[in-house]
Amino acid sequence: MTLIHESASQDATSRPNGSAAAAILAAGIGSMALAILTIAADHSPALKALLTFYKPTGPLSGVTTTAVFAWVLAWFILDRLWFRRDVSLRKVNIVSIVLLVLSLLATFPPVGDMF
C-alpha cells in the first residue's frame, strides 16, 4: 500500500521535462552562435574590430563572450517558457544534436572558409 502511494505521489509531483529541454536546446543555440560569430568575424574586419573586447586576446574574446551570452540568454528564455511544461524531447534532442555537430564542423577553418 505504501509503495503504491509513494509511486502515485512521485508521479503527481514529478518534474516536467521542460527545464531539461531548455538546457539542451540552449546548448545547441549557444554552440551555433559561437560557430556563426567565428565565421562572421573571420570574414568581416569591422565585426572583428567590434568583437575585440580584450586586445591581448583579440576577436576571440568577443566571439566567445557574445556566444556565451547568447547561450545563457536562450537558456533563461526557454526555461521561463517551458519549466512547467512537458515538451517534445525528441524534436529538441534532434535539433540540439544537429546544431552541436554543425558547430563542430563550422568552426573547422576549411569549412568556415567556404562561406
Add this chain to the structure above:
Amino acid sequence: MEISTHSLWTLIHGMGFGALYLLACTGALFALHQRLQPSSSALSSIENNRFLGAYLSVMAALAWLSVLSGTYIIYPWYRFPAPAGAANLAPYPRALLLAHPATSAWHSVGMEWKEHVAWLVPIAITATAFVVLRYGRELSRHPQLRTVLPTFVVTSLIAAGVAGFFGAMLDKNAPVEGGQTIHIAGGESQ
C-alpha cells in the same frame, strides 16, 4: 630543474584542466551508459545520482577553467606580435609558425580550430551536469533525456580531443615560453 611561468601555465591548462577533463569523460560515459535502461539500479540510488551530478559539475568546472586559462592567459602570449625584423621568432609562437610554409597550417588550421571548438566543451557539459543535478532519479521517467546526455558528453569529448591534440602539436612546434624562471630543484653536473 627549472620551468618558466609561461610553460607552467601551459602545463596547468593542458595537462591539468584539459587532460583531466578528457580522462573524466570515460567515467561520465560509463555512468550515463549504466543509466540507459529505466530498470538500472544506478538510477534508483540517490547517492549514485548525487555523485554523478557532482562528478559532472567538476567536469564542467575543469572545462571552464581550461577555456578561460587558454583564452585569457596563454593565448595572448601565443599571439603577441613579433617586432618588425626580429631575427629570433622563438618568443613569438604564432609568428614562428606563420614564418614557414611547413608549419603555417598548425596556426591557420590547428590553432584557429582549437581556440573556437574548445568553447563547445563547457557549454555541452554544463547542460549535461544541470540535467543530472536537476532530475536525478527522475531520469528513469525520461528515456529521451537518458539518450541525449551521453551524446552531449561524446560531442564534448570530440571537441576537447581536437583542442587537446592541436594544443600538444602546437606546443611541440612552437612552445609558449618566457616569463620568470621558477627554480624547482638543483641537479648534479657531470
